[in-house]
Amino acid sequence: MIDALHIAASGLRSGQQQLDTISNNVANLQTPGFKRGRVNFADIATPLPALGADPQTVIAEQRPGGVRIISTSTSFEPGEMRQTGNALDVAIDGAGFYEFEAADGGLVYSRSGQFRVDEDGFLRNYQGLRLSGDVQIPREGRDMKISAEGEVSVQMPDEVDRTVVGTIEVVRFAAAESMRSIGDNLYAVTPQAGSAVYGRAGSDGAGRLRQGQMEMANVEIIEEMSGLVLAQRAYQLNARVLQAADQVMDTINNLRR
Numbered sequence: 001m002i003d004a005l006h007i008a009a010s011g012l013r014s015g016q017q018q019l020d021t022i023s024n025n026v027a028n029l030q031t032p033g034f035k036r037g038r039v040n041f042a043d044i045a046t047p048l049p050a051l052g053a054d055p056q057t058v059i060a061e062q063r064p065g066g067v068r069i070i071s072t073s074t075s076f077e078p079g080e081m082r083q084t085g086n087a088l089d090v091a092i093d094g095a096g097f098y099e100f101e102a103a104d105g106g107l108v109y110s111r112s113g114q115f116r117v118d119e120d121g122f123l124r125n126y127q128g129l130r131l132s133g134d135v136q137i138p139r140e141g142r143d144m145k146i147s148a149e150g151e152v153s154v155q156m157p158d159e160v161d162r163t164v165v166g167t168i169e170v171v172r173f174a175a176a177e178s179m180r181s182i183g184d185n186l187y188a189v190t191p192q193a194g195s196a197v198y199g200r201a202g203s204d205g206a207g208r209l210r211q212g213q214m215e216m217a218n219v220e221i222i223e224e225m226s227g228l229v230l231a232q233r234a235y236q237l238n239a240r241v242l243q244a245a246d247q248v249m250d251t252i253n254n255l256r257r
Contacts (some may be wrong), residue, residue, distance in 0.1 A: 004245040010066030011238035014041060017069055018231045025219050026228070032082075033091075033112030034217035035074045035186050036224075042070045073177045074180060074187070076111070079218040081210060087144055088115040088123075090213040094207020097171035099189070099196070102128035105197075107132065109171060112185045123168075127184055135166030148208040150201040170206040172197045 018039045028034040043066075043176050077163035081091055090113035092098070097109035108129065115123045121137040137144060141154030141163070173179065174194035179187040189196065201210040 004241060007066040008238045008242035008245065010068060012235065012242070014039070014067050014069050014150065015231055015235035015238060017072070018229075021072060021227045022039060022224055022231060025224050026221070027256065028217055029219050029221060032214040033079070033110065033219050034078075034219065035076050035111065036217070036219045037074055037181065039069055039074055040071045040073060041067050042051070043067060050231065074179065074181060075217045076176050079216045081214060082093065082214050082216050084214050085122075085212050087099055087146075087211060088117070089113065089212060089214050090115065090146055090168070091213040092170060092201070092207040092211045093210050093215075095176070096172045096201070096206045097176075098125075099132040099169070099171045100125060100186070102129060106188075107189055108182065108186045109179065110187065113209075127186075129186075131168070133166060133169055135168060137165055138163075141165065146209055146211040148210070150209050168201065168209065169198050170201045170209075172199065172204075172206055201219050203229075234257055 021039050025036045073114045076095075078094070081197075085100075092111060092113065097111060098113060100108050100110060102108045110125065114123065114126050115131065116126070117137050118124050121139065121141075123135055123137075135152050137154060138156065139159055142157075143155045145153050145162070146168065147153075150170065151164055152166050152168060153162040153164045156163050158183065161200050173189070173196060175192055178190050178192035180190050182188050197204075199206045
């Protein structure tokens with residue numbers, strides 16, 4: 001019965017995190033650039049058998065140990081591209097991230113390209129984080145254009161040709177799904193994700209930029225609702241196992257000779 005309690009408790013803990021992850025996915029259904037999370041489970045391993053142990057004895061002694069969460073990863077499958085007409089909305093059509101300078105001096109990454117121009121001409125996201133790189137828009141610059149390769153140009157007064165003011169780089173990682181979500185559509189690098197690879201948009205596997213478009217969340221509501229139902233049922237079943245084990249232990253405790 002003690003084993004049943006531990007197994008049910010592990011199932012409840014894992015089920016709660018799965019429910020939280022699915023709920024977060026559904027809540028961000030309309031968030032531009034959001035990437036759905038997913039929970040990865042594994043059985044709790046039993047102790048390894050001693051060297052030279054009889055295989056039949058080992059199998060007979062093995063007991064289920066419950067379930068645990070080995071990781072919570074992010075699916076970076078592309079979302080729908082939606083036309084906005086806003087010159088400061090720039091989506092990445094393909095693999096890669098924008099790199100931003102965090103308040104603590106570190107670097108964070110995002111797929112969301114909803115920018116604004118600050119008083120110094122630098123591009124910032126809606127949280128106020130500055131886009132890394134050398135892009136700076138002059139105060140007198142007009143009609144900003146961003147090419148599919150990330151080249152940023154403006155029309156300066158009394159000049160016929162457009163002026164290039166910088167290039168937006170796209171950053172890639174070998175195992176992007178291993179990056180750690182830190183909220184607000186931002187991700188931090190982990191050792192498992194690998195080193196950042198900087199490059200020109202549209203080359204070496206990096207996605208091309210789409211000015212005037214937003215990438216929507218890659219959340220499929222039907223898939224998430226189906227997963228939510230399964231997670232709720234699993235949670236209920238583990239709760240019933242816990243209740244049944246408690247009832248059996250209560251009955252045993254009240255037995256009289």
